[in-house]
Amino acid sequence: MGLDIRLPIGLMFSLFGVLLVVYGLISDKSIYQRSLGLNINLWWGIVLLVFGAVMLALGRRGTGTAKPADASSEGRKMMKETAARDADSDN
């Protein structure tokens, strides 16, 4: 249940990785003068791709997720206590 935060993170960085790698392969090499001759798009694209893939793999466990308040024990306690407190201060 819920959305594991690592899934969107993994998806976004994998996408960024693919974009950078592809761009690194097709782009004109002269633009890499500014990055000191290093094809930074290709290399950093690979790093982002690996990071994204690891996040996706971890995210499939589904533990990194928020739950609705009534499905979390602290959330239920919170709702009960604040309701009681608000009723108290209204009197």
Place this chain on the structure above:
Amino acid sequence: MNLTAIDWIIMLVYFVFVLGIGLALKRYMKTSTDFFLSGRSIPAWITGLAFISANLGAQEVIGMGASGAKYGIATSHFYWVGAIPAMVFVGIFMMPFYYGSRARSVPEYLKLRFDEKTRGLNAISFAAMTIFSSGISMYAMGLLLQTLLGWDFSFSVLISAVIVLLYIFLGGLTSAIYNEVLQFFLIVLGFLPLVFLGLKDAGGWSGLQARLAVVATQQGFESGAWSHSWQFLDKPSSNPMGVEWFGMAMGLGFVLSFGYWCTDFLVVQRAMAANSMSAARRTPLIAAIPKMFFPALVILPGMIAIALTYQSGESGFALPKKPDGAFNYDLAIPMMLSHYFPSGILGIGLTALMASFMSGMAGNVTAFNTVWTYDIYQSYLKRGASDQHYLWMGRMATVFGIAISVAAAYVARGFNNIMDMLQLVFAFVNAPLFATFLLGMFWKRATGHGAFLGLLSGTIAAAIHHGLTLPQHAVAGVKGGWFGALHIYPSEMAQNFWTAIFAWSACFIVTILVSLLTRARDEKELTGLVYSLTDRPKEGHLAWYQRPATLGMIVLLMTLVLNIVFW
């Protein structure tokens, strides 16, 4: 700087994901507890990363880079002295009361511990402050994108405001926290290649040190002044910050840093959303671990920028100057991005900059809508309405909070002085806060009247101290000295540190005196709110790496090692 299609695509992808997260979380926002507190269901590592991200606004990134160029590695004290110890303290000692009292906000804790007027004072000043600081940072960002990319000021302000508005409106605090985690990784992965390229250009760490020695000697300091964090703090005149170690440790390390990290609802709210007491306590401790390495990400680029300006590297990077001939330090990081990043990764770097801006703004907005709804609207305007009504109010507060911020951004653009004055007033209001919380949590005798009068006296003391002192070379006015300059500080930073020390001491003393003269509260009412009347949280069932005390020790030791390495 020219953007190509690939950079725009990357930026667009990011916006789609940010909004997508808000949309996906919409169906979980059923009660106000979901919207304002994420249903208290979030694991510690997520709240921990959100804890740093919410604080990591664009102003922080730009400002730290600028200070890195201006003052060198000593800027790291804003992290190692000015953040880590306070983060450990709030996690270990204060979180049990914030989380355990089931207060929904920091002002509400003040209501439970002291009384209504103390809460009111704190809630109103905090709400005004968050909304205006969000406006000020929006202004800074709009200005930056204008200089850098030639974007229209209104376009960049409005587009970021609308995106932040949408994702918080849809998914509340959970959406803000999820996006903060996304932004955290984006900032780290977007800036790392910049540090790598800059360092490579400067000839590695040793090459950088050699160049920084030139920077230091040419500005009339000893050669190590930019590359040592403590060695030159013996007196104000031997370091570019113009501070000495005592003012630094007490003003920044104690009063300002504890005041911010331990009492500012913007960060504390993240920990309050955690799914258990131990997760709440671990939140700032987990945050502290990446935080201590952040100087490498935000301060180091500034140091590299200034080093290459004085002694150029193979790529010929140099800091631009303002019309008056002084270096434009604020452009250190943005100019490095545009100098070293070819299109493609440039899109990632700029998106990271935008992300830092949006995470800072979202932090302000979620803190504002909570304090507004619970501590102002529910307490003074409309009591006893249904939970659904307050959930609706939270969404409305998100809308008008952002609208006021946007207006503030335009005011800042038109009248820079008004915003400087406003920030000054906020500094006066904030400086004494930590004394109130310290006494409230650890001295059961402290009373509501004491807290309220203490806060007022602290603010007044700050204003008087500021009115009687001036930084060197400054004219009386916003910089101080409006009652006449009794004392001249070597730098503005030194003056700020000492203003904070005076405010804190005044609040501390007045709170104690007034408390002793007024009637104490019944001890039964203070259970769960004061240290001596609360059971210690049980940690026995936790693995060693989950225990807040153990984690806190590890964090402090690591920070100590960093301080020694860069002594």
